[in-house]
Amino acid sequence: MTTSTPLLLADLTGVAVFAASGASAAVAKRLDLFGVVFVGVVAALGGGIFRDLVIDEVPPLAFADWRYAVTAAVTAASIFWLHPQFARLRTTVLVLDAAGLALFTVTGTLKALDAHVPAVGACMIGMLTAIGGGLGRDLLTGEIPVVLRREIYAVAALAGSIAVALLSTYGVATAGPLTAAAVFVFGLRLVSLRRRWSAPVPAPRPPRTGARGPQV
Amino acid sequence: MTTSTPLLLADLTGVAVFAASGASAAVAKRLDLFGVVFVGVVAALGGGIFRDLVIDEVPPLAFADWRYAVTAAVTAASIFWLHPQFARLRTTVLVLDAAGLALFTVTGTLKALDAHVPAVGACMIGMLTAIGGGLGRDLLTGEIPVVLRREIYAVAALAGSIAVALLSTYGVATAGPLTAAAVFVFGLRLVSLRRRWSAPVPAPRPPRTGARGPQV
Amino acid sequence: MTTSTPLLLADLTGVAVFAASGASAAVAKRLDLFGVVFVGVVAALGGGIFRDLVIDEVPPLAFADWRYAVTAAVTAASIFWLHPQFARLRTTVLVLDAAGLALFTVTGTLKALDAHVPAVGACMIGMLTAIGGGLGRDLLTGEIPVVLRREIYAVAALAGSIAVALLSTYGVATAGPLTAAAVFVFGLRLVSLRRRWSAPVPAPRPPRTGARGPQV
Numbered sequence: 001m002t003t004s005t006p007l008l009l010a011d012l013t014g015v016a017v018f019a020a021s022g023a024s025a026a027v028a029k030r031l032d033l034f035g036v037v038f039v040g041v042v043a044a045l046g047g048g049i050f051r052d053l054v055i056d057e058v059p060p061l062a063f064a065d066w067r068y069a070v071t072a073a074v075t076a077a078s079i080f081w082l083h084p085q086f087a088r089l090r091t092t093v094l095v096l097d098a099a100g101l102a103l104f105t106v107t108g109t110l111k112a113l114d115a116h117v118p119a120v121g122a123c124m125i126g127m128l129t130a131i132g133g134g135l136g137r138d139l140l141t142g143e144i145p146v147v148l149r150r151e152i153y154a155v156a157a158l159a160g161s162i163a164v165a166l167l168s169t170y171g172v173a174t175a176g177p178l179t180a181a182a183v184f185v186f187g188l189r190l191v192s193l194r195r196r197w198s199a200p201v202p203a204p205r206p207p208r209t210g211a212r213g214p215q216v
Numbered sequence: 217m218t219t220s221t222p223l224l225l226a227d228l229t230g231v232a233v234f235a236a237s238g239a240s241a242a243v244a245k246r247l248d249l250f251g252v253v254f255v256g257v258v259a260a261l262g263g264g265i266f267r268d269l270v271i272d273e274v275p276p277l278a279f280a281d282w283r284y285a286v287t288a289a290v291t292a293a294s295i296f297w298l299h300p301q302f303a304r305l306r307t308t309v310l311v312l313d314a315a316g317l318a319l320f321t322v323t324g325t326l327k328a329l330d331a332h333v334p335a336v337g338a339c340m341i342g343m344l345t346a347i348g349g350g351l352g353r354d355l356l357t358g359e360i361p362v363v364l365r366r367e368i369y370a371v372a373a374l375a376g377s378i379a380v381a382l383l384s385t386y387g388v389a390t391a392g393p394l395t396a397a398a399v400f401v402f403g404l405r406l407v408s409l410r411r412r413w414s415a416p417v418p419a420p421r422p423p424r425t426g427a428r429g430p431q432v
Numbered sequence: 433m434t435t436s437t438p439l440l441l442a443d444l445t446g447v448a449v450f451a452a453s454g455a456s457a458a459v460a461k462r463l464d465l466f467g468v469v470f471v472g473v474v475a476a477l478g479g480g481i482f483r484d485l486v487i488d489e490v491p492p493l494a495f496a497d498w499r500y501a502v503t504a505a506v507t508a509a510s511i512f513w514l515h516p517q518f519a520r521l522r523t524t525v526l527v528l529d530a531a532g533l534a535l536f537t538v539t540g541t542l543k544a545l546d547a548h549v550p551a552v553g554a555c556m557i558g559m560l561t562a563i564g565g566g567l568g569r570d571l572l573t574g575e576i577p578v579v580l581r582r583e584i585y586a587v588a589a590l591a592g593s594i595a596v597a598l599l600s601t602y603g604v605a606t607a608g609p610l611t612a613a614a615v616f617v618f619g620l621r622l623v624s625l626r627r628r629w630s631a632p633v634p635a636p637r638p639p640r641t642g643a644r645g646p647q648v
Contacts (some may be wrong), residue, residue, distance in 0.1 A: 026580070032631035034587055035580030049486070054265070056274040058488040059544075063553030070552065080634055112275075120286065121279030135356075140567075142576040144358045148242070148251030155250055199248035202296055270481070272490040328491075336502065337495030351572075360574040364458070364467030371466055415464035418512055 011107065012071045014100035019044035019072040021097060022137040023079035024086060029141045033080055039140050040076025041069065047132030051108050051125055055115035094193060102185035104130040105157040106178055109164040113173075119165040126161030127154060152192035155199060160185035227323065228287045230316035235260035235288040237313060238353040239295035240302060245357045249296055255356050256292025257285065263348030267324050267341055271331035310409060318401035320346040321373040322394055325380040329389075335381040342377030343370060368408035371415060376401035443539065444503045446532035451476035451504040453529060454569040455511035456518060461573045465512055471572050472508025473501065479564030483540050483557055487547035526625060534617035536562040537589040538610055541596040545605075551597040558593030559586060584624035587631060592617035 022043025026036040045062035052060035062068045079086055086093070108129025112122035131147050131154045138145040147154050163181040167173040191197070238259025242252040261278035268276035278284045295302055302309070324345025328338035347363050347370045354361040363370050379397040383389040407413070454475025458468040477494035484492035494500045511518055518525070540561025544554035563579050563586045570577040579586050595613040599605040623629070 027634045029576065030633055031576075031580045032582060032633045034631045035577075036634065038580055038586070053269060053485060054275050054279060056272075056488075059486050059547065059549045059553055059557075063486060063544075063549050063556060066550060066552035069556060083634060112279075115275065117275045117279050118282060120282035121275055124279060124285060125275075139355060139571060140577060140580065142358075142574075144245065144247075145251075145356060148247045148254055148356065150248060154254070199250045201246055201248045202243045202252065202299060269485060270491050270495060272488075328495075331491065333491045333495050334498060336498035337491055340495060340501060341491075355571060358574075360461065360463075361467075361572060364463045364470055364572065366464060370470070415466045417462055417464045418459045418468065418515060 007107075008067075010103055012067060013096070014103045015044045015068055015071045016075040017093065017096040017100040018047075018104075018133050019075040020079050020086065020093065022133065023076035024083060025137050025141050025143075026076075027079060027083045031141075033077070036080045037073050037076045039137055040079065041072045042140060043133040043137035044072035044075070045069065045133065046136035047104060047108070047129040047134075050132045051111060051129040054125060055112055055117060057111070057115070095190065098186050098189040098193075101130050101153070101157055101189055102160065102182040105160040105185050106164055106182045109161040110168075110173065110178070113165065113168050119169060123158065123161040123165050126164065127157040130154075130157040150198050152197050152199065153189065156185050156188040156192065159188060223323075224283075226319055228283060229312070230319045231260045231284055231287045232291040233309070233312040233316040234263075234320075234349050235291040236295050236302065236309065238349065239292035240299060241353050241357050241359075242292075243295060243299045247357075249293070252296045253289050253292045255353055256295065257288045258356060259349040259353035260288035260291070261285065261349065262352035263320060263324070263345040263350075266348045267327060267345040270341060271328055271333060273327070273331070311406065314402050314405040314409075317346050317369070317373055317405055318376060318398040321376040321401050322380055322398045325377040326384075326389065326394070329381065329384050335385060339374065339377040339381050342380065343373040346370075346373040346377075366414050368404065368413050368415065372401050372404040372408065375404060439539075440499075442535055444499060445528070446535045447476045447500055447503045448507040449525070449528040449532040450479075450536075450565050451507040452511050452518065452525065454565065455508035456515060457569050457573050457575075458508075459511060459515045463573075465509070468512045469505050469508045471569055472511065473504045474572060475565040475569035476504035476507070477501065477565065478568035479536060479540070479561040479566075482564045483543060483561040486557060487544055487549060489543070489547070527622065530618050530621040530625075533562050533585070533589055533621055534592060534614040537592040537617050538596055538614045541593040542600075542605065542610070545597065545600050551601060555590065555593040555597050558596065559589040562586075562589040562593075582630050584629050584631065585621065588617050588620040588624065591620060 019040040021040075023036045023040035025043075026039035029035075031039065045060075045068060048068075049060045049062050052058065052062070105126050109122050109126025111129075112125035113119070117125060134147055134153075135145045138147075160181050163184060164173065164178065167177045167181065235256040237256075239252045239256035241259075242255035245251075247255065261276075261284060264284075265276045265278050268274065268278070321342050325338050325342025327345075328341040329335070333341060350363055350369075351361045354363075376397050379400060380389065380394065383393045383397065451472040453472075455468045455472035457475075458471035461467075463471065477492075477500060480500075481492040481494050484490065484494070537558050541554050541558025543561075544557040545551070549557060566579055566585075567577045570579075592613050595616060596605065596610065599609045599613065
């Protein structure tokens with residue numbers, strides 16, 4: 001998966017973008033240099049580490065190939081110093097982030113299918129590969145994960161992973177259709193951003209007390 | 217473990233109940249539809265995924281058998297729309313939740329013992345199978361896990377897992393005694409709820425400053 | 433690694449110190465007895481469990497050898513009752529904690545190298561072994577991990593793990609040099625504490641709105 005140079009470059013681009021995302025959130029929380037790098041690395045590599053643990057590819061690629069960690073750490077450290085400039089690049093970053101989302105979805109789902117995970121599980125793993133880093137970033141910075149609260153982000157990843165699983169089921173998971181699936185995730189994410197699409201939120205409930213739910 | 221139809225049905229009932237618990241907490245936090253389903257799935261499957269990772273059953277059952285994910289997701293999505301009615305079923309839900317706790321404790325401990333984990337470790341894994349999903353739910357919704365704060369919940373699971381380990385040590389971990397262990401967890405949980413039993417809390421400490429403890 | 437009696441004793445001392453750290457944080461949050469023990473056990477064993485999962489040593493040592501869990505649980509339970517006295521031992525505890533940090537860094541890095549993880553990954557795993565428990569403690573008690581915010585703590589671990597990896601690369605990872613690496617981590621941590629060294633924090637950014645960063 002990561003041996004071919006173009007795919008490795010694409011993968012590392014995704015890593016860098018997610019690292020910038022994590023570092024940026026850490027800067028906003030006034031973490032120190034180590035904290036900024038750490039949150040950046042978790043945002044960049046967390047999803048892939050989870051994916052590799054559940055498909056039993058150990059040690060996870062993030063630990064086995066130093067280029068991943070170095071890319072993530074260097075990017076995050078840059079954000080520590082360059083964050084004012086970085087904040088101005090917001091649109092560029094959102095586009096790159098959508099590309100990272102698309103790429104991690106497709107490669108995550110494929111790796112799970114290659115590891116003989118059935119289709120439904122592979123779709124879950126693909127989506128978690130794409131959103132797992134962002135979840136870790138938000139947990140470390142004391143936020144309810146933003147991916148659970150608004151916009152079409154994880155849903156785009158889930159749709160893409162389903163597309164990949166279908167392509168694989170019908171034996172057409174070759175370069176062309178897989179690229180189309182990645183473009184689909186990328187496009188869905190960007191269109192959602194531009195049109196401010198978001199998932200529905202629950203209807204308000206009258207009594208707030210005792211609303212916590214069953215497990216106590 | 218999950219091949220026999222009655223046990224699978226029981227397992228999926230536990231999954232559904234925990235999914236409802238997670239979805240309900242997510243609705244209370246006003247997460248969107250995706251967030252409600254995601255937290256529900258984590259609450260339902262998180263404990264089992266952790267269990268399978270530490271006993272090296274990969275891919276975890278939650279990814280290998282689609283019925284788990286679908287049961288969790290459909291239940292959580294239903295709560296998104298039906299939460300006002302669901303809130304009224306509070307007593308029913310607490311009873312079902314206690315049943316889920318009992319079942320996950322017994323099956324989790326057994327699976328760990330089957331994977332040749334020694335007794336103390338198997339008890340920890342059994343308890344974590346039962347409470348892990350609730351921990352994940354609370355972390356995702358920005359709460360200090362409720363299981364750490366009040367009531368007899370994890371302690372009931374721990375007592376049950378010790379019972380299962382003892383049964384196994386004495387070679388009587390057959391259907392009858394195991395069912396008795398599950399009923400014991402179920403009963404202990406329900407009696408604790410009704411009598412408002414809870415674990416003790418620490419005595420107040422006079423000086424609050426510097427109370428954080430050693431690791432800095 | 434843990435078969436030799438002196439090393440096992442050292443390891444269990446580290447476990448006890450980290451358990452006290454976790455329990456102390458849980459007492460400060462007014463968790464109940466179970467919560468105090470649970471957070472203590474996570475603080476003591478969390479880093480090692482993560483390490484063992486990523487190097488595929490399953491079940492993790494924390495579940496395979498009962499002495500780890502019992503040491504952690506008994507220590508944490510003691511803190512529940514003795515926390516006022518414990519708070520007075522603050523300096524002693526900080527010194528023991530630095531010793532635990534040093535030890536977990538060295539053994540974590542070595543175990544990863546033994547499992548054929550390349551050097552960069554082994555350094556990451558060694559550092560995560562040392563700080564992972566503290567991360568878990570802070571997430572469970574609703575805090576942004578303190579290790580990300582101030583002081584030289586994780587950085588000392590990282591420096592030590594790099595030293596171990598270098599020793600291993602040059603074939604001199606024997607008892608003497610490894611002890612020196614541990615003493616280096618221990619000393620760096622204590623000197624940082626005494627001199628109040630800390631990692632730099634980011635420069636303030638003028639506009640706060642939209643500062644959240646790329647991934648949404």
